[in-house]
Amino acid sequence: MFSRLPSIQTNMVLASVALIIMTSIMMSVTSFYLTKDSVNSTAQTYTTELVKQVNNNIKSYINGMKYMSDLVAGNYAVQAYLSSASFNSLKEEKDYKEAISEMLGAMLVSRTDISSANIFGYGGQFVSGRKELELNPNVDITSMNWYRNAKSMGGQSVISSSHVQPIFKDRYPWVVSLSRELVSKEGNKKLGVFLVDLNFSVMNDMFKDIRLGQRGYLFIIDSDGKIVYHPQQQLIYSNLKTEMIDKVLEVRNGTFISSQGSESRMYTVQDSEFGWKIVGVSYVSELAENQNNVLLSIIVLGIICIIIGIMISLFLSQRVSQPIKRLQGYMKEVEKGNFDIHVPGHKTVEIQRLARAFNMMVGKIKELMQQTVLDQEQKRKSEIIALQAQINPHFLYNTLDSIVWMAESNKSREVVLMTSALAKLFRSSISKGEELVAIKTEIEHITNYLMIQKMRYKNKLDYHIEISEAIQEYRIIKIIIQPLIENAIYHGIKMKQGPGFIRVACEETDTDIILIVEDNGNGMDEEKLKSLHLPASVTEGGRGVGVRNVQERLKLYYGAQYGLTYHSVLGVGTTVYIRIPKIRQVLEDERHGRNS
């Protein structure tokens, strides 16, 4: 019924969901960026390590070749063979050649990685470590790059790029050549060129299987930017692919990323000692793919967290709001009029207190309701008693007896007076059946009553009624004063020697009216006075019944602070004060309610 207002549960769920989503998103974003960085740096570290490893492997091959060249360059037989312009005999020349060939051959034993080791003298000499090799007559050795480079470097080792070595007949192997000019020990004579060829297949096999991620690869260029190894060499030559060789040549060691959009590549360059550059190439998109995987799992985890969070918050809010809802259910029951309800205890302090207070409240309401029902019952009873009291058969009998006596004495004027007073008395009490009447009416009522009694008691009774005009129109419950007067006559004046006097007067405060019935009769002792305050049911019928009834009706109708108070002195008289609130007009609905 309060559909516009959000419930506690909604508020709690919304608040916690907002909190959870915010936290999840913040955590996800943070961890994504952290992971992204770590993925990138891991890839970079891995590539760098790999490239270094490859570099070390290559270096060990190259160093092996260099070592061979050192041995050959310092070898006595080589020096002697190449520096001699002429030999004493052909046999001597052949022996030298044989010795050098043996030495070179010994170097190549168990070295399948070395294709050949050869010496080319400037005097046309040729010695090879592999005796089966014959020179290719169609190739001019001096035109070969490795030969020319060695010559120009003067005793320094020169490492070639990978190339086909065509100098031997019927052989076209792919090799990496180390060549070095041989110089006489004195350093003044250039003797020839030493060449050692490394089977490139050794390196090729090593590089071929290196993959950086799914698509990444490794390539090697020499100091001139010529490709030593590239898995897609042919594609580069035919321009199907481009490699950033210029940029690689600029970088000594380190990493850079080419900007080609989705085909961006990360180059990790390692400079080797002998002039080659080993380059690891990874595709940035692949790293990004890893990042996407990370992103995906983070998002999935995030969403799962949010779902769990929502469920927990739902559960918690339900735990909080459910007892409240249960209380609400009990209240609905009470609303429907079922007061026989007891809210059971609850585990939480707040709800426990709430339940206890609720139980107490319902109990109180139930009590009050019962009280009201009781009061109503009492009221009806009192009214009936009042009516009964009024048509007291003794009073009626005595009055009618008096009328008979008067009629027999031919006091017809008195008979008329008394009979009409009796008639008026009854008419005023029966009249409309209203509970509240004007004070004026009540006064009229007692005037008639006193008139009848006066005629009966003659000089024994005198009375005086002093009611100011100001209060005449205020309302009072009917038949309140008459029982008090009756009481004053029968229990006060009648018991007394000599004439009695009854005075009816009134006082007025801001809110209340006090009616006073005063007699100079017998009065009451303390005990008697006390017994008047007891409820009607406790005392036996007859004496004081009317007065107590009056008291009860006043209290029921107006409340506890209203009612009768007595002032009495034995032998002097009794004064009764009737305190009622100033009520000018009976409210229409109230009257209606009471009449029904």
Place this chain on the structure above:
Amino acid sequence: MAGIHKWVTTAVALLLIAVAVFVYGHNGLSSKQKIEVTVILKTIDTSVEFWQVLIDGVHEAAQEFNVNVQVWGTKSETDVDEQIALVEKAIQNRPDAIVLAATDYERLVPVAEKIKKSGIKLIIVDSGINSDSADSIVTTDNVSAGREAGEAMKSLIKDQAKIAIISYVKSAASHIDREKGVHEVLEDHPGIEMLGTYNGEGSEQNSYLLAMEMLQEHNDVFGIIGLNEPTTVGAGRAIQELGLKGKVQLIGFDSSFNEIKLLDEGVMNATVLQRPFQMGYLSIKTAMEVVKGKKAAKLIDTGSLLITKQNMYEEENQKLLFPFVGNE
């Protein structure tokens, strides 16, 4: 109260659906999209360098484009029936694409059309078929290659010249095209006389015998153009044996150990090389593009290159002429 329950349930359901879609979508991207390609070549005989290099290119591309590749082939280039059987078997496996180097211009047409009917993409590599069913053809432009050979010959001619052509298989598309290219350059040229096309009938020995016969018949032959490797080597042998090195010019096609030797020795003046690595690489690249629904060129020319004794050891030509580093 019921409202909040409904709201939360809906939210949770939506989130779960989002997760499911996300995960499924991602898996779909990463695993499902791995394209399957079956490559059926003329031969997988490891002694035939051309196909081995082409397979290298295939594997290189497969690696790069994340394609699953199976390479099949017959034992010999002439086994047409077995190749047809292989294609049938490939269709059964239902790959995304089939790359085919046809052993026969006519006889593979029905099975090629069956490939298309099965919804499999067809890429023709190197040797075509007499049908328009392929999604793309990756090959050397043989007319242009023939022209290149013709131009090489023409550049050697000073005034008068008699030129002979030796072809391998009369009905092979590549040879018809190459011959056409040579003719385009040399025909109708004053001073050049075409001695006609000799059919080597599929063997080096035949080509050798043909060349011997022809050289003995015409003692003033200026040049011979061999339209493929065996014909060139056969003609080269004939020239060598007759001691006509330097007198009779030889222009060949393709590369082999024997051809390199002929080039080295100066018997052969030049050879026109195709690019098998590119063919293999581009056939897979194209297959991938076609499967992904991209528009691929109907004909992809991988180009040809003229190699002479002068440029044979140049860095860029070595890799073409001597494709394998392991071989000695």
